[in-house]
Amino acid sequence: MTVRTPIVRPGMRVGLLGGSFDPAHEGHAHITEFALRRFGLDRVWWLVSPGNPLKEHGPARMDERLAAARQVMRHPRVEITDIEARLGTRMTADTIAGLQRLCPAVQFVWLMGSDNLVQFDQWDRWSEIAARVPIGVLARPGSRLAARQSRAAQIMRAARLPEAYARLLPMMKPPAWVLLNLPMSPLSSTMIRQGRNGRTDKEGMAR
Template sequence: MKRTGILGGTFDPPHLGHLIIAEEVRQKLGLEEVWFIPSYTPPHKDDAKARPENRVKMVELATASNPYFKVNTIELERAGNSYTYDTLAMLKKSHPSRDFYFIIGADMVEYLPHWHKIDALRELVHFVGVKRAGYHLASAYPIIEVDIPVIEISSTLLRKRLQKKKSVAHLTTEKVYGYMKEKRLYEKG
């Protein structure tokens, strides 16, 4: 079985925290690849600020330098609410020789009991919890804990800085930053 990490999210925009999480988990669990899966409409969040095609392009730019990172657009192709169970059921069907490790932050570990079809989902995937300030990894569900360097960067932080016309250099990759500036993403008005 190929060991494949899954890092889902809105990636609105992607930042260095996403890349650090993916690489740390990949190395510590000996994963062959990590697939970044941008969501169409996450059921637990407001709508994304950037259009899907812009978010995919930014994730492609962010991950291009790491040969172990791949971008998978399954949720964008499906459209509608992006439930993890539906995505993983489709992935397991189309990739039966892969063992999936779903990477989530500690904030999502606490929310697991509320996930759509959580009991069926845990049969499809291994949950990997990464630490996040202010949250604990305690759960009734089996979680593989991975310590990572604490990086307090969020997509919300980047969007707020860009709205105020402040730099986000060194918070995301140069290519993503250049793309956001070129497309004038997240600017007010």
């Protein structure tokens, strides 16, 4: 089966924002628009995943999450995709490898919140991810300091670029990463789900 990607041209700079988006919210839109500007990206693809292997419970149905994401993120340079399901991948390393095979002339950048950098060393083949694509890290409430002190950040210390070099990140040979500070949005998918369910207990921030 041929897997189709959003339309791209050789040399385009494309940010990849992965997650369950359960549900998508304005915080996701906020960091996406910020990443487009600061990293000089031509496009951002939201990779709405079949499910996050690090989470105990599965997300809502894919079609529901895609529809909700398209309501939240209405930007001409942002594509909402189910390409992980089409590729048949669940792990980020496999997804990136698949996209690089399909679009070898595209300059991909993996985008993540600083809360994900804190646990990045727990991801499957995380060092392979860092070796494949530059990584743009966007500050999230309560995790900036922990992200800077995380095991992955310490191991990749020599590959970190100053914020002033953010626009060069897509052209950098990996490993390369930038941690960007930005105006904070306190929203998380976990908080929204808890509000809908009338729950007050705390869980980890959603990807």
